[in-house]
Amino acid sequence: MTGNSAFPKPTRRLKLGFVGGGQGALIGQTHANGARLSNRWDIVAGALSSNPKRARTSGQDWMLDENRVYSDYQTMAREESGRSDGIDAVVIVTPNHLHHSVAKCFMEHGINIICDKPLTKTVDEARELLVLKLRAGVVFGVTYAYSAHVMVRQAREMIRRGMIGEIRQVHVEYFQEWAINITDSGEDAPWRFKREYSGDSMTVADIGTHAAQLASFVCNKPITSVNAEFLVTGSPKQLEDTAFMRLRLNKTIPGTLMVSQAAAGTQCGLRIRVHGTKASIDWQQEKPESLSFTKLDSPTQVIDRGYTAGMLEPATHLVRMPRGHPEALTDAWANLYTEFAIAIDARQHGSTLPDNLVNYPDIVDGVNGMFFVDAAINSNKKGDWVDCEQVSKVNQHRAD
Amino acid sequence: MTGNSAFPKPTRRLKLGFVGGGQGALIGQTHANGARLSNRWDIVAGALSSNPKRARTSGQDWMLDENRVYSDYQTMAREESGRSDGIDAVVIVTPNHLHHSVAKCFMEHGINIICDKPLTKTVDEARELLVLKLRAGVVFGVTYAYSAHVMVRQAREMIRRGMIGEIRQVHVEYFQEWAINITDSGEDAPWRFKREYSGDSMTVADIGTHAAQLASFVCNKPITSVNAEFLVTGSPKQLEDTAFMRLRLNKTIPGTLMVSQAAAGTQCGLRIRVHGTKASIDWQQEKPESLSFTKLDSPTQVIDRGYTAGMLEPATHLVRMPRGHPEALTDAWANLYTEFAIAIDARQHGSTLPDNLVNYPDIVDGVNGMFFVDAAINSNKKGDWVDCEQVSKVNQHRAD
Amino acid sequence: MTGNSAFPKPTRRLKLGFVGGGQGALIGQTHANGARLSNRWDIVAGALSSNPKRARTSGQDWMLDENRVYSDYQTMAREESGRSDGIDAVVIVTPNHLHHSVAKCFMEHGINIICDKPLTKTVDEARELLVLKLRAGVVFGVTYAYSAHVMVRQAREMIRRGMIGEIRQVHVEYFQEWAINITDSGEDAPWRFKREYSGDSMTVADIGTHAAQLASFVCNKPITSVNAEFLVTGSPKQLEDTAFMRLRLNKTIPGTLMVSQAAAGTQCGLRIRVHGTKASIDWQQEKPESLSFTKLDSPTQVIDRGYTAGMLEPATHLVRMPRGHPEALTDAWANLYTEFAIAIDARQHGSTLPDNLVNYPDIVDGVNGMFFVDAAINSNKKGDWVDCEQVSKVNQHRAD
Amino acid sequence: MTGNSAFPKPTRRLKLGFVGGGQGALIGQTHANGARLSNRWDIVAGALSSNPKRARTSGQDWMLDENRVYSDYQTMAREESGRSDGIDAVVIVTPNHLHHSVAKCFMEHGINIICDKPLTKTVDEARELLVLKLRAGVVFGVTYAYSAHVMVRQAREMIRRGMIGEIRQVHVEYFQEWAINITDSGEDAPWRFKREYSGDSMTVADIGTHAAQLASFVCNKPITSVNAEFLVTGSPKQLEDTAFMRLRLNKTIPGTLMVSQAAAGTQCGLRIRVHGTKASIDWQQEKPESLSFTKLDSPTQVIDRGYTAGMLEPATHLVRMPRGHPEALTDAWANLYTEFAIAIDARQHGSTLPDNLVNYPDIVDGVNGMFFVDAAINSNKKGDWVDCEQVSKVNQHRAD
Secondary structure: OHHHHHOOOOOOOOOEEOOOOOOOHHHHHHHHHHHHOOEEEEEEEEEOOOOOOHHHHHHHHHOHHHHHEEHHHHHHHHHHHHHOOOOOOEEEEOHHHHHHHHHHHHOOOOOOOOOOOOOOOHHHHHHHHHHHHHHOOOOOOOOOHHHHOOHHHHHHHHHOOOOOOEEEEEEEEEEOOOOOOOOOOOOOOOHOOHHHHHHOOOOHHHHHHHHHHHHHHHHOOOOEEEEEEEEEEOOOOOOOEEEEEEEEEOOOOOEEEEEEOOOOOOEHHHHHEEEOOOOEEEEEEEOEEEEEEEEOOOEEEEEOOOOOOOOOOOOOOHHHOOOOEEEEEEEHHHHHHHHHOOOOHHHHHHOOOOOOOOOOOHHHHHHHHHHHHHHHHHHHHOOOOOOOOOOOOOOOOOOO | OOHHHHHHOOOEEEEEEEEOOOOOOHHHHHHHHHHHOOOOOOEEEEEEOHHHHHHHHHHHHOOOOOOOOOHHHHHHHHHHOOOOOOOOEEEEEEEEEHHHHHHHHHOOOEEEEEEEEOOOOOOHHHHHHHHHHHHHOEEEEOOOEEEEEEOHHHHHHHOOOOOOOOOEEEEEEOOOOOOOOOOOOOOOOOHOOOHHOOOOOOOOHHHHHHHHHHHHHHHHOOOEEEEEEEOOOOOOOOOOOEEEEEEOOOOOOEEEEEEEEOOOOOOOOOEEEEEEEEEEEEEOOOOOOEEEEEEEEOOEEEEEEEHHHHHHOOOOOOOOOOOOOOOOOHHHHHHHHHHHHHHHHHHOOOOOOOOOOOOOOEHHHHHHHHHHHHHHHHHHHHOOOOOOOOOOOOOOOOOO | OOHHHHHHOOOOOOEEEEEOOOOOOOHHHHHHHHHHHHEEEEEEEEOOOOOOHHHHHHHHHOOHHHHHEOOOHHHHHHHHHOOOOOEEEEEEEHHHHHHHHHHHHHHHHOEEEOOOOOOOHHHHHHHHHHHHHHHHOOEEEEHHHHHHHHHHHHHEEEEEEEOOEEEEEEEEEEEOOOOOOOOOOOOOOHHOHHHHHOOOOOOOHHHHHHHHHHHHHOOOOOOOEOOOOOOOEOOOOOOOOOEEEEEEOOOOOEEEEEEEEEEEEEEEOOEEEEOOOOEEEEEEEEOOOOOEEEEEEOOEEEEEEOOOOOOOOOHHHHOOOOOOOOOHHHHHHHHHHHHHHHHHHHHHOOOOOOOOOOOOEHHHHHHHHHHHHHHHHOOOOHHHOOEEOOOOOOOOOOOO | OHHHHOOOOOOEEEEEEOOOOOOOOOOHHHHHHHHHHOOOEEEEEEEOOOOOOHHHHHHOOOOOOHHHHHOHHHHHHHHHHHHOOOOEEEOOOOOHHHHHHHHHHHHOOOOEEEEEEOOOOHHHHHHHHHHHHHHHOOOOEEEEEEOOOOHHHHHHHHHOOOOOOOOOEEEEEEEOOOOOOOOOOOOOHHHHHHHHOOOOOOOOHHHHHHHHHHHHHHOOOEEEEEEEEOOOOOOOOOOOOOOEEEEOOOOOOOEEEEEEEOOOOOOOEEEEEEEEOOOEEEEEEOOOEEEEEEOOOOOOOEEEEEOOOOOOOOOOHHHOOOOOOOHHHHHHHHHHHHHHHHHHHHHOOOOOOOOOOOOOOOOOHHHHHHHHHHHHHHHHHHOOOOOOOOOOOOOOOOOO
């Protein structure tokens, strides 16, 4: 009765290793919880910290076999690729500036990649990873997890079927408050605030990429140009903690994108609104279970996640709990980890992916995210519109 | 037990006349309902339509004495100013391009003005009215009615007292759908869509001015520059039905302003969010009875209109019904008409206005609205930031 | 463009007098505001207080002609009935125990009655008023104002058309907090708490009657039996401040009714939910503008007041402001006062009422309210089910 | 950074087996998902169905070692208790009438029990299990999962600290619609509808027990008497699909409890409201992330789950994701499975449980649930109040 029954059944759990994610790292636990809930993975190895002692104690916390707790990722890549029971994929949850080296190393050992976003520190690194990925033939997922919520899939499908008519306006925003009183000076300043780790953007790279990917995914249209302004609205810092943009999707559709990590009174205020010629949809990350759908001059329909009138494939096959039994963020992560497992399983068996079933964000989303950040940085410098480069998902499993 | 008890008690109802607002005109009824609910006015005269027959039948509908139903505003101004029981104020609810002539005419007869927004068709007309108003010494209200909601006054007062800290971001939006399928061709096309009546802006002039005035009022800061893009997202038309802007308030505070009258699935989606260094406020026109107030890292407080802990003067004195007994838009209009009456009464008695009690929008708001529209038009043409001219409320009853 | 256009147009405003409602009395203002907003009434006379001095100063506050400010209701009835421009109706907003005498007196002078609820202190008084009303032939409205909200009319109509199927469960609740720390001892104790003014019930009589009338009105079914428990959950007092009941509507439909005036954290928490064989509706007084309608296994539809797909006659003709322009409690009162005026106008002209247009609560609702209170009191004493007597609306304008 | 860090760290994952929960059984997946997300358990064995073929294919679906897939629970209990790597606990998710035999069997083999609710079919069976449990010394959890939501723990703690004053009213309701069109005739009728499986109550046993346990847990008070009415409001069936009750908690506190599985338009509408002398709390299962807290005459505070001002131990140590990153039902189940694991670990190591950290529902809640059902059945028969028997949590880890 779980929705996942539409997926090909697994015959075994895959093996997963982590680089980064040691003690104190929330994002490591978030990935791990998604993997556990998916029931498609066993977490068996890790280079959980670049600090050897923390790597070891984190390994104990994770209840890993001590032989598979590594203090550097190169050793981990080499040893795991040599084992008959080696990891099927590596999760990369290091600070952003290391994604490139770690991903490159594991791809060179033929290991599938699950990488956090933003993909890299620079556009050039992102391009290089894409070339390497195509050469290595590995599966390369990038964890834009919001796009794996059932109701985000539902929104995308409704739009794809023309239920809102032609798209005419897209508004996406992501407001947080955590950085409001943080400066980038001092030893304790988070790495995110510093150019050496984050490149030329903090907030746009960190959560702007989420907002951009969500807009692009839900509308199934690329962001083709941006007119961006970077701001510091919290305590002084080198990099922006706030940015306001106007967008074009697919060259013609106007939109706006607002992000801040210094907006008092907000937590994870990610929201997307798409207005078409016939109707609109509205989805909010903090209340992910329902999607508002309002036709012109008509009552709003609140579509609740579940096997309900109004719910559509390919959203329903991801339903884990019936309507009224709330799912949330970990369920979205589990959806991602389920899709990653299916893709890797298909690669290992030389089979093609089931049509319409797998929509996970991958390196193409990751590279496009970097193009978006780059265009935003340049637009902010120029004070004018800048085009976004785009890679399209060629040879992908799904043609929309 | 009604909140209005803080106001000076009226000794008689004032007399009100209307120019425009005849049959089929919602805005006339809206003004009239506000005046009636305020219990400060009797509606006694009108040039309700430029069509004589409609003027007459509208006069019957309004139950006006037939001797005070006029078919042109000039006659009305002349006759009413000559009567011992003539009108104390005229309400101007004609199409925008006539506001200037009508206001000018009534001011020349010494009659107080209550004018709908936007103030005029052009900036020059607005400037001229301001000069005439200062010369005539009349009261000149402009009906930015949203700023008369109790919880908008509350928001302004909380900010004024520093309860959100320093203002760091302001976001205001106003989304409607009604113009999505309307074009400006054909005889039935609304006058709003045509340059000859509306000047160079439809939506920014019509509802953008509301959004801008609300932002400026709540924050008690002028909008000093705009970076605007005008768009047509509904059916083709000469003037914009949508605009997205970035703003500066008081030269330093960044903000955004989004307006559309072609956003499917929306009605009167006016919302303002102000984020400060310590907290934020959030108010929505369609749910005007509560104000969200969220301090950093704290539970959201939902402040409901009423005589409740958390409610402050000068909001509470406008409370008409206790908490839990909902007020709404007509109550906001009644607040306006109460304040207009108090101001006119004070003028007639040569008395000064009670301190802190009267915050109605007036010709200064109207002129600033026109400057805002003008700056937005120019910014859209230039594709760059444009400064907004500003008049400040000198010699006003309240210095904040 | 106002919804009231479906009503017969008035040719003059009717004249209204008040008994009770003087200084400090919220309920008087509430009635008066409804009358003003309806634009069908001029308030011209009053015996606003039994205290002569307060009657006089209240009369000044209300800007009444001093000749029509009375210090006792008998004089007012006599004099007003003798004037050619005498009042068309009297509003009775005295403490409950006086409703009977005042109504009787004015009916004896042939004056139409608008009486607050509960109708009387005792069932016998209520019966007597009904007899007198039928004999006098006057219009006798009872101000169960919640049933005049547009969306309550909409709910009733949807149910009448079978849109929820057969009614199977009805749940109504009304929670307030104001009496939690009030006792009935001391001079300042409100009259509501005392048997001499309120009879054998405080909260059930005061707000239980609202809840019961709303349930009965929306479902168009009588309450035929109750199983009630009276409680004091706030500070000690003679009469109940809380009651929980099980009900039967129309002998077969089970329901519940909960009321309290000592429920901390609540204001006017009146809510009705009706579950049928096919769907349910849900309406809340504090958010009166929308009605939730949920079919089996389907998205909830949020029907907003306005001229919108999904809105039905006889709700739409009451619409005063378009969707997105919120109405609220005073609008509901204005609907009542509009309907009272139409009924009185029809009586004066010997015409029949427009079919389907008028659904105002009247003395029948008032009498049934008293039967309900009486049955609840008896059920609480017996600890068992007690049948409710019922008067049906024979010879009424509308047969459902 | 996950909240669970306050718990004692596990050194190994415990081993879990299932009786029931095979293909098509949602509840089995729900338990399993909670266990997986907790990261405290490996699911290693199962008698997943009484149908041998389904047991086998379900075992494959669950990726169990085929040697540990059993076709009857007796064999499973015997063999698992004999293995050095045998299960640490068994989850019982069979139809209700089998809980007793299965639990008895596994307790006889010294295996810890995690049993779904209601505990048994009859009160006598429940009593017997309690005796056996005390004798066997095993840990015996009963999965009233709603009481493991972080914000339910928060509500309980706020009440325990006196933040709402003395409790004066408790209202709990649980509305579902799924049984509205189901009858108990025909082969496909669910077992829940039949006396032979469910005893003398369907809905009260199935979800009434949830509501009762939640009320009792949040208030930390026993339900001491009930006045219940059982109804069939959906299609005809032997057992009730709806019940309305009045309650007493701790002999003095009045409350209401409403449950239905035939209320069109509802899914899992579990809600609890507790009103005290100073404030109230309000929590809804379908929006589990926030708790409304309203003091007398004050703004409502919406307390969001997270490490936020206003959040208290022992709720915060269960926080898995920060505020704004929604948790949901599976997180509540994971909290339960974490607490079960800690309790079993403590038993195995002969250590005492960490004070204040573990509040899982256990056999005492299960037995009290059966007493509640029994009292409700008897009250419905008698048409009067019936006292509830109660077991108190003696020798429990926490004395409140």
